[in-house]
Amino acid sequence: MIETTKTGGACSRPISGIRFGLAASAFLTANCLLASSVMAADGANPPISRQSATQGGTTVGPIYTPPEHQDISGVWWTEAYEPVLQLVGDGEVPYNEAGVARYEEIKAGVASGEIADEARRVCVPDGLPRILTNPYPFQIIQTPGQITFIYELNHVIRPVKLDVPQASELDLEIFPYYMGHSVGRWEGDTLIVESAGFNEKTWFDSTGTPSSWQKTTVETIRKLDDGSLEWTIEVNDPMYLTESFSASYVYNKHDDVRLEDYNCGDEHRDISHIEGVNPQN
Amino acid sequence: MLRLTFRSAALGAVAVSALCFALVTDATAQSSDSSHASVPDFSGFWSRARPLPSTFLLPLDENLPGPVWDPQDHAPGGVPWVGDVSNPILKLHAAQAISQRNDLILSGGEDLPPHSLCWPSGTPEVLNLREPVQILQDKDQITILYQRDHQIRRVFMDAAHSKNLEPSWYGESVGHYEGDTLVVTTISQNNRTEVDKFGTPHSENMRVVERYSLDPDGEGMTVMAMVEDPETFNMAWYARATYSRVPGPVEEIICAENNKNASTGLDYAVPIATGPADF
Numbered sequence: 001m002i003e004t005t006k007t008g009g010a011c012s013r014p015i016s017g018i019r020f021g022l023a024a025s026a027f028l029t030a031n032c033l034l035a036s037s038v039m040a041a042d043g044a045n046p047p048i049s050r051q052s053a054t055q056g057g058t059t060v061g062p063i064y065t066p067p068e069h070q071d072i073s074g075v076w077w078t079e080a081y082e083p084v085l086q087l088v089g090d091g092e093v094p095y096n097e098a099g100v101a102r103y104e105e106i107k108a109g110v111a112s113g114e115i116a117d118e119a120r121r122v123c124v125p126d127g128l129p130r131i132l133t134n135p136y137p138f139q140i141i142q143t144p145g146q147i148t149f150i151y152e153l154n155h156v157i158r159p160v161k162l163d164v165p166q167a168s169e170l171d172l173e174i175f176p177y178y179m180g181h182s183v184g185r186w187e188g189d190t191l192i193v194e195s196a197g198f199n200e201k202t203w204f205d206s207t208g209t210p211s212s213w214q215k216t217t218v219e220t221i222r223k224l225d226d227g228s229l230e231w232t233i234e235v236n237d238p239m240y241l242t243e244s245f246s247a248s249y250v251y252n253k254h255d256d257v258r259l260e261d262y263n264c265g266d267e268h269r270d271i272s273h274i275e276g277v278n279p280q281n
Numbered sequence: 282m283l284r285l286t287f288r289s290a291a292l293g294a295v296a297v298s299a300l301c302f303a304l305v306t307d308a309t310a311q312s313s314d315s316s317h318a319s320v321p322d323f324s325g326f327w328s329r330a331r332p333l334p335s336t337f338l339l340p341l342d343e344n345l346p347g348p349v350w351d352p353q354d355h356a357p358g359g360v361p362w363v364g365d366v367s368n369p370i371l372k373l374h375a376a377q378a379i380s381q382r383n384d385l386i387l388s389g390g391e392d393l394p395p396h397s398l399c400w401p402s403g404t405p406e407v408l409n410l411r412e413p414v415q416i417l418q419d420k421d422q423i424t425i426l427y428q429r430d431h432q433i434r435r436v437f438m439d440a441a442h443s444k445n446l447e448p449s450w451y452g453e454s455v456g457h458y459e460g461d462t463l464v465v466t467t468i469s470q471n472n473r474t475e476v477d478k479f480g481t482p483h484s485e486n487m488r489v490v491e492r493y494s495l496d497p498d499g500e501g502m503t504v505m506a507m508v509e510d511p512e513t514f515n516m517a518w519y520a521r522a523t524y525s526r527v528p529g530p531v532e533e534i535i536c537a538e539n540n541k542n543a544s545t546g547l548d549y550a551v552p553i554a555t556g557p558a559d560f
Contacts, residue, residue, distance in 0.1 A: 134560075155432065201538075261401065265553055
């Protein structure tokens with residue numbers, strides 16, 4: 001089925017300096033509404049639109065080709081792994097009293113053996129921002145209306161629906177995910193991903209830094225001139241933090257790499273060349 | 282000052298509409314490239330929503346060897362499902378494996394196929410998972426996301442198989458289109474999975490060719506799988522799976538988090554990282 005031409009972004013910009021009769025205004029409004037092309041959202045489960053408002057490129061049947069400045073597809077890999085979260089501007093995670101108490105609880109539990117790093121023990125997802133530093137490759141797949149991040153580590157899938165509202169607060173609360181629920185949009189060459197509805201089972205990093213169900217994140221992703229991918233995350237958590245914090249990552253493209261099956265306890269690919277990887281055996 | 286007649290207003294409207302479509306400094310307009318033929322559209326969310334629980338359907342052609350099957354009548358709450366070990370596709374050791382599984386079930390024991398312990402299903406058994414899947418269809422790769430424990434299959438389009446493959450859970454899949462049919466060939470799966478719900482084993486030399494086709498209305502999809510494994514089966518056999526479109530999404534439900542026996546509340550074993558982390 002041939003898709004019809006749609007615009008991106010024009011409707012958000014007021015067109016000033018030109019005056020119209022009523023007929024002209026109505027015609028313009030109708031065309032702009034058509035152009036925004038986001039289908040009516042069912043609050044619980046907004047459908048995926050083939051023609052996302054902010055995403056350019058061409059679609060032939062199911063095959064989507066992004067424009068060069070929005071093409072972040074492929075296999076990406078960090079050069080360095082940081083077991084301790086590195087904040088933009090340095091410093092410690094800005095925990096409030098409740099956050100500090102929970103952190104102490106976790107550290108004590110790990111020391112006594114009552115609490116384990118479940119992401120490493122039984123390979124449940126790392127959560128955010130922790131997964132962003134992981135030393136295994138990941139893949140970005142761009143299809144109409146959705147961008148999907150697939151991490152080799154623990155076979156984590158993050159679907160990001162484009163140009164639809166976030167799920168309702170009720171849905172986020174009753175069905176929290178390790179990786180949260182994500183929606184996204186393009187602003188020019190930058191992909192913005194907003195996530196909410198996280199469970200409380202993940203850590204910010206390997207030291208056990210806790211997060212609450214109130215955590216929300218905003219990721220800003222864009223290709224740099226040298227072809228690498230710059231990825232920044234802002235983390236908010238009113239229950240545990242006094243203020244938000246940010247962390248930033250850079251990934252290189254690896255066209256020669258295919259993601260592999262990854263299951264807990266299996267032998268995995270060699271990651272010894274990734275800076276900061278320090279196998280504990 | 283411009284005097285707006287109806288005609289100039291209409292012309293202005295056309296001009297501004299053109300401007301509206303053309304003013305795309307921050308995003309190129311999506312458009313359709315009608316110079317290339319479209320491939321069949323398998324993208325979207327699907328689920329095995331047919332009445333038979335987690336088993337293959339027989340091939341429509343009765344002359345084709347079919348999968349291990351349970352020919353008994355299964356009213357709800359009736360006799361347990363056991364595999365027919367007289368199926369001529371089965372080499373002796375395969376028939377024996379199924380027979381042992383049958384004995385276990387008939388004596389009231391618990392059937393614990395690999396995917397119930399949070400291991401991957403492998404192909405073709407993955408076709409029997411009933412939870413939703415999402416097919417992401419790219420030019421170079423088709424990716425199938427399974428809601429069951431977020432399993433992932435990657436099909437490399439118009440590619441040759443690699444040499445010297447190490448067996449892995451889902452092996453290596455390559456695909457191409459034949460008209461409106463998507464053909465996926467998978468080799469080099471490890472032997473830790475079963476090909477069906479009856480405990481039928483397979484070797485690392487198994488080769489599976491799946492043919493995906495859409496129903497005429499586009500709302501259903503049929504997969505015909507051909508399975509060859511000279512170590513396990515006397516001949517190639519054929520199995521069918523049918524999917525319906527569903528709204529999605531593919532939810533995040535992590536098997537290892539809470540893998541309990543629904544009746545006893547006791548934990549099942551899950552895959553565990555043995556030894557310290559590798560990073």
